[in-house]
Amino acid sequence: DTGVSQNPRHKITKRGQNVTFRCDPISEHNRLYWYRQTLGQGPEFLTYFQNEAQLEKSRLLSDRFSAERPKGSFSTLEIQRTEQGDSAMYLCASSLRQGEAAEAFFGQGTRLTVV
Amino acid sequence: AQSVTQLGSHVSVSEGALVLLRCNYSSSVPPYLFWYVQYPNQGLQLLLKYTTGATLVKGINGFEAEFKKSETSFHLTKPSAHMSDAAEYFCAVSDWAGNQFYFGTGTSLTVIP
Numbered sequence: 001d002t003g004v005s006q007n008p009r010h011k012i013t014k015r016g017q018n019v020t021f022r023c024d025p026i027s028e029h030n031r032l033y034w035y036r037q038t039l040g041q042g043p044e045f046l047t048y049f050q051n052e053a054q055l056e057k058s059r060l061l062s063d064r065f066s067a068e069r070p071k072g073s074f075s076t077l078e079i080q081r082t083e084q085g086d087s088a089m090y091l092c093a094s095s096l097r098q099g100e101a102a103e104a105f106f107g108q109g110t111r112l113t114v115v
Numbered sequence: 116a117q118s119v120t121q122l123g124s125h126v127s128v129s130e131g132a133l134v135l136l137r138c139n140y141s142s143s144v145p146p147y148l149f150w151y152v153q154y155p156n157q158g159l160q161l162l163l164k165y166t167t168g169a170t171l172v173k174g175i176n177g178f179e180a181e182f183k184k185s186e187t188s189f190h191l192t193k194p195s196a197h198m199s200d201a202a203e204y205f206c207a208v209s210d211w212a213g214n215q216f217y218f219g220t221g222t223s224l225t226v227i228p
Contacts, residue, residue, distance in 0.1 A: 004158070031213070040124075042205050042218030043159070056214060091158060097213055103149055104216055106158035 004107035006092050012113045013082055020078045021110045025094030032075050033104060034067055035091040036060065043091055049075060050097070082114045117142045117208045121219035129227045134193040136222045138180075138206030141187065148189040149207040149216065150180055159205060165189065176200070201226045 005024040013019050025032050030051050035043035046065070047057045051072035061067075064082075069075040079086055089111050093104035122137040140146055147166050151159040163174025170182040176199075180191045189206060206219045 006158075033216070035218075040220070042119075042207075042220050043216075045215045045217070048214065093159075093216075095213060102213060103161045103164050104213075105161070106151075108156075108158040111156070 004092055004094050004105055006090075006107035006110050008110060009108065010111050010113075012115060015084060015114055016081055018078065018080045019082060019112065020076055021090055021092075021112075023075045023077070023092030023094075023107060025074070025092070026096075026105055029094035029096045029105070030072070031095040031097050031104075032069055033093040033095075034075070034077050035093065037089040037091055037109070038087075046077075079112075082112075084114045087112055087114045117144075117146065117210065117215075117217045119206050119208050119217055119219035121204075121206055121222050123222055124220065125223045125225070127225040127227055128196045130198055131195050134178075134191070134196045134200065134224065136191040136204050136206075136224065138189045138191065138219060139187050140189060140206070140208045142208055142210070144210050147209040147211065147213070148180075148182060149209070150174065150178070150189075150191050151205045151207060151218075153203045153205065153221075162191070162204075196224075196226045198226050198228065200224060 007022045033048040034046040037043045049069040064080045067077045089109045091109045093106045095102045095104045118141045120139045149164045150162040165182045173179045207216045
């Protein structure tokens with residue numbers, strides 16, 4: 001296992017188009033997180049899953065955003081009708097929660113540019 | 116509610132000099148604290164973490180941080196900076212359950228040869 005994998009690494013799309021990103025977490029990890037990072041800022045929480053259940057969503061996650069984690073394995077993040085303000089790095093992280101919190105392991109991110 | 120403040124968005128040090136990156140947190144529950152490093156166009160890599168127990172924690176690449184509850188701080192230090200330390204550093208806080216990690220805005224470290 002080589003860590004958290006995200007695809008694609010880069011995505012350029014026209015405003016109004018839909019995009020989907022994929023995250024493959026570390027195989028035994030039960031938690032999966034999505035974060036968004038804009039230039040000069042720290043990562044901002046979007047949502048997280050415990051196995052296949054989506055337990056929390058940020059108010060940043062508008063109704064144009066949807067995330068899934070079927071079967072508690074990989075996850076997808078879809079953005080519908082993209083806007084220029086969606087341009088950012090989208091980071092996926094996973095962790096193994098057994099009792100207390102464990103650190104999150106991050107993927108290399110998907111950089112989205114909306115033109 | 117939890118939050119993190121990183122003082123100094125840019126820090127420059129000479130190679131071989133002490134590195135000190137500041138982090139203060141706010142938490143209504145006992146915090147779990149983390150430092151991550153990010154290289155350009157890369158994800159975040161964990162440097163070190165504090166959960167419970169010893170307040171001085173050691174991490175990778177010679178970094179360490181001390182949890183000071185009275186000062187609500189978790190500053191990151193390294194005795195001698197190396198050119199390869201140049202990167203963006205993020206402090207983060209979580210609660211016991213780890214439902215979210217709250218990140219600071221980051222500190223960009225420049226190492227001058």
